[in-house]
Amino acid sequence: MTLLKELPSLLKKSIADETVEEIRSLDLKEFAIAMGDEIRRVGKWYMTYRNGGERTPSVGINPSERIWMDFTRQGIGGKDVLSYYAYRMYDDISLKNRERFVESCVQICNIAGIPLKFKDGTSFEPDGERRVSHAPIVHRDEHEDAKGYDAWLDFYYRQMLELLNLGDKHREHLLQERGFTPKEIQIRGYRSVTDNYRSRYMLTKELINSLKEDPVGVPGFALMEKDRLRYWTLVARNGFLIPFRNLLNQICGFQLRVDDPRIIRLPKGYTANLNNGEVDIIDKQSEAVVWKGKRDNFPVTLERGTATLEPGAKYVWLSTSRDVERGVAQGARIGHPTPAPYHVAVPSAVLEKWEAGDLISNVFDVTEVWWGEGPLKGDIAADLTDKIHIQAAGVKNYRQLFEPTLQLNPKRIVIAFDSDAQEKVDDVGKTVLQCIEEAKKLFLPKGIELYFAAWHPVQKNGLCKGIDDLLRLQLRPHMHALGGEQYPYEYPYHEKNR
Template identity: 40%
Template sequence: MGRISATTIQQVKEIDLVFLADILGDTLNRVGQTYFTYRNEGERTPSVAINPNKGIWKDFAGTASGNDSISYYHYRKNQSGTYPKGRDFLKTVEELCELCGITIEYEDGNSREFEATQYKPRDIVVTATEKAPSDRLHDVYSKVMKLLPLNTAHITHLKEVRKIPLQYARIRSYRSYTPDKKERYNMTKNIKRSVGSLEGVPGFAELKGKYGLYWTMVGKSGMLIPFRNIFNQIEGFQIMYDERPKLIKADGDLHIQMKDYDSFNIVQKSTGEILGESNRNELPIHTNLGSISVELGPKYGWFSSPINPEKGVLNGAEIGRPLLPYHTAVPIQALLNWTVHKGDIHEHMNVDEIWWGEGPLKGDISADFTSKLHLQVAGVAQWRLLLEPTKQLKPKRVVFAFDADAQDKEDSVGLNVLNAVKEAKQELQPLGIDVAIAMWPSSVAKGLDDLFHAGYKPKIIDIP
């Protein structure tokens, strides 16, 4: 036989440690997320701790420890804390494959199969973690940006649609998020080795795999757009999806209950009665009670990892737990100086006047036209997130520059803008911060960035 493939070795490394300990006959006592067992028979107190959720083990009566099944098996068989090498390593991998029913694949194309071992499920702690502090998020996300490229499709979109030069795009750290799960997993391993635990970092999640738990990045592929705070720390990413999700929508007196991605129950809203089953292939459906059809979902989403045991996501953090991030957009030269020389943003530009708006890309583009600092949220309903950073920046004036259609509409979106102006004035004017609104007709442009690209400027109206 030839050399054992890297894929097989990785599968062996990811064997659940509690599953392996159980197969080896270790006595296990669980306390919280940790399982305790004994180094030697006859011990009165446990001396070995296993944390399967983190994939680590430690002999706290000695110096041995490890972070995979190979190290644990070698420790158990040889009472050695060293990692096996050479022939010992290959022998350990082969024995673990036979013990756990993993097919050995060799680089020359041959393979060896073993009788499958029945996996004994254990109680896994499902953890929804609050977001890590800003310093920690920035540290991890900085590593993400170093590993991810900006692909040709996204470069083309930025240049041709958004009118953002490639040099600017790189300085602003836009990145392409791959759909390749293997690439995501390998990058996560790289990042985890560099920064340690990924708990509390939205976008990273611990999943239940065939051979145990593992960490990776989750979510749909697309272009990552960083959200920076007023200290130039990246606190999250919005994703401009490569493909907008296709959502099933019902109207009239109909409601749907999804059974999986394709199939669903049709329910009458008024009675709660299940009228039947259907799937995506049968849509659209039109009845006297209403219609069911497929519609394109949102263009943007968050790099986030909410727990979902049904999909195998057992540990993750949501971008909005407890608060969604805001984005600080500054002119490109100010950002370059800020990134290189660090320090307070006041050292790199005048912030006597700052603008409020929605959408990080719009803010980045508009900042270059106005030479002002723009604070952006994902949507107008989140405007209150801008109050605290504004108070810290201490400007003399805040200019509201939300989308023109949000200003024109008389529904809840328009009311949100009116209420935001009213409430912000009450919060800011006592601090000596004036409030104004930038206005333009929606027939000319929807967003402020489009208005500038069209060669126009908004009319600034002070709010008394």
């Protein structure tokens, strides 16, 4: 656009409402690509790299929901290209400054290849073809992909655990690398799952026959429609499941620790199926399998580009959503309509006797509640401290810890998030500080003491990212009082009888 040369003289003008509406209707994914962002699909999200760069993409764009977010920073996200452009250019999501707003609109129109109009009648036409289309209008049923209530999930998930086993590889990991005892592993209900298509289908079929109920609303299960067939199946990859339990010991969800977290990235026009360690790459148009092999054979050269493997998340939710393109006619999302679950970790000896449906405060001392991130870390720490640990899936989900803690009304709270907050000051560190400030406002007026557990991530005996690492080395965190009555802190670590 020649208007970029005239930009300084245009900053005092006002953008026409129709141009602003046109900008707000642009497709987020196409706009990000037009800006030069590298995009790869992960489920319904299209992932790209956050500002400043990183090894694993953590900025997600969901075109069907018309939203984007930076998963590493609380509250950073938006619903249109204006907020996305502001994030990319100014590391902010607002354009409150008038001149910045006008300049951003001019630049967005230039990138998208759309006309620009001002309220005084001045207008500019794009130099070339339009590069970003309108976002599709998606009429969603509010009940689509909705998960069921907690008691229903617990009912289905417990029966699923009865039909699954823990593989030797995963058992060895829990014993040797995590320090669990065989009994603790058995009590906590970790189970292996596979990408073997037939195995997952047969498991689901047995569940339905046993419970006389389809897994409607159960995250992880999907109603498939393929080749005129319609059937339910579990959707999973090779790895082991970690249960998330609420205050009533109801299993409300699972995280899957993936054996191989690498993600397959395909050129446009292809899709992939995983089954029993094999990868089938399929041409969407002809529906023919154009390549078959294992992950170790990547990268793979195809007619329309190269298929590659890229780093992915080690821990993922067991969750499904409707995806017609992949044959998923019905699913259930772990975070819809209520947020993804928190996890209540208690000592294994307590868990063994804790009946589902019984409030934890009826069977265990909840005077002191610890906060952390990651269910597996919480399970380990609970056995090493003899305390209740309420865990968020990640530190950015810290607000999920507030409500269950208020229900328990403890005397004190110990905040023990991972030590990487000290290294990642600009993202994780800010989130932890934000959590502390909100917790002080909410809990101190109620007479609840707040402590922050801190430790150096590098110890002479090894690395200590999580509180579980520190406790396993028989080391203690530094306790910093954040408010409330200060008291001599009696450290709860105890030696396990092995």
